[in-house]
Amino acid sequence: MDAAQPGLETPPAIGWFHSLSLPGGETTTGEKPAAVLGAEAEVVFRHGVAGKRVLDIGAWDGFFSFEAERRGAAHVLATDHFCWSGPGWGTKAGFDYAHRRLDSKVASLDIDVPRIGPETVGTHDVVLFLGVLYHVKDPLAALERAASVTGELLVVETATALDVLPWPVARYYQGRELNNDPTNFWAPNRRCLEGMARDLGFSRIEMTGHPSTRPHWRAPDLYWKHNRVFMHAWR
Numbered sequence: 001m002d003a004a005q006p007g008l009e010t011p012p013a014i015g016w017f018h019s020l021s022l023p024g025g026e027t028t029t030g031e032k033p034a035a036v037l038g039a040e041a042e043v044v045f046r047h048g049v050a051g052k053r054v055l056d057i058g059a060w061d062g063f064f065s066f067e068a069e070r071r072g073a074a075h076v077l078a079t080d081h082f083c084w085s086g087p088g089w090g091t092k093a094g095f096d097y098a099h100r101r102l103d104s105k106v107a108s109l110d111i112d113v114p115r116i117g118p119e120t121v122g123t124h125d126v127v128l129f130l131g132v133l134y135h136v137k138d139p140l141a142a143l144e145r146a147a148s149v150t151g152e153l154l155v156v157e158t159a160t161a162l163d164v165l166p167w168p169v170a171r172y173y174q175g176r177e178l179n180n181d182p183t184n185f186w187a188p189n190r191r192c193l194e195g196m197a198r199d200l201g202f203s204r205i206e207m208t209g210h211p212s213t214r215p216h217w218r219a220p221d222l223y224w225k226h227n228r229v230f231m232h233a234w235r
Contacts, residue, residue, distance in 0.1 A: 014094045017083070018061035022101045028094070030061065039211040041067050043230045044128065044155055046208075049073045055124040057116060057146055058083070058132040061094035065106045068128070076105075077121060081112035082135070088183070116145040125152045133158040134178070139170065139186045140196055147200040154202065156231040157210075161187035163227060168192035193231055202233035 016030035018037060027034070044064060050072035056065040059078035068076045083090035092110070099106060111120060113136060127150040129143070136142040146154060159178070161171035170188040178184035188196070194205050210228035 014097060015090060016061060016094050017090055018063040020061065020063060020098050022098060026101070036212055037063050040157070043208050043211055044130065045071055047153065047232065049126050052125040054126045054128065055079065055121060055149060056128045057113065058130065059095065060090055062098055062106065064128055064130060066098065066102055066104055069104060069106050076107065077124070078106050078108045079111050079121065081110055084110050086112065113142050113145055117148050121149055123149050123151050127154050129154060130157040134185060134187055135183050137185055139188065143196050144200055152235055154233045156193070158193065158229065159187040160189055160193065160227050160229050162189045165189055168195040190229060197231065197233040202235060204234040206232040
């Protein structure tokens with residue numbers, strides 16, 4: 001991270017995942033580059049969130065939560081557990097620091113995906129489920145949790161595999177096979193992702209390939225093994 005300017009809060013030692021631009025010219029250097037995040041945001045928010053209630057499941061450092069707020073969302077709730085207080089390598093320190101620096105009104109709740117539901121987080125016009133699906137052991141159940149709190153639009157970003165096949169299937173990754181990460185389990189193909197969404201009550205589906213020419217920013221050699229896709233799904 002760039003050094004804070006005189007008079008600004010001294011940033012704590014944080015292992016950043018998101019690269020954020022903060023007031024006063026301060027930036028964070030995360031695992032995911034700012035250029036990739038910016039390109040993803042243009043896809044994620046292509047249908048707008050102004051005046052909407054937004055839920056960001058798996059927020060981590062909060063880039064998409066804060067971006068939804070910047071784009072005029074009426075209310076934003078950021079949730080995470082794995083990366084805030086669970087077994088992941090991240091913490092909530094980055095989110096909290098950025099929240100203070102941005103003077104943000106984004107609300108936050110430490111809650112794991114299986115506990116997501118109307119009774120715990122309420123319902124929201126737009127639900128973001130970005131970079132989460134391939135980390136869960138039961139992707140259909142996790143997608144069902146996200147769907148249960150979606151009033152209008154669910155936005156999913158995930159790894160996909162076997163997209164050339166004409167059937168709805170998913171690939172299971174053993175051990176560290178996907179990006180050397182033992183928490184990466186499943187990659188559905190596009191037909192599978194759409195089929196799950198339709199079975200969960202979504203009637204209109206829009207699929208968009210990842211805007212980067214390299215689907216994974218840390219492992220371009222995986223280009224031929226899997227892709228990444230954004231799904232916008234409407235009720």
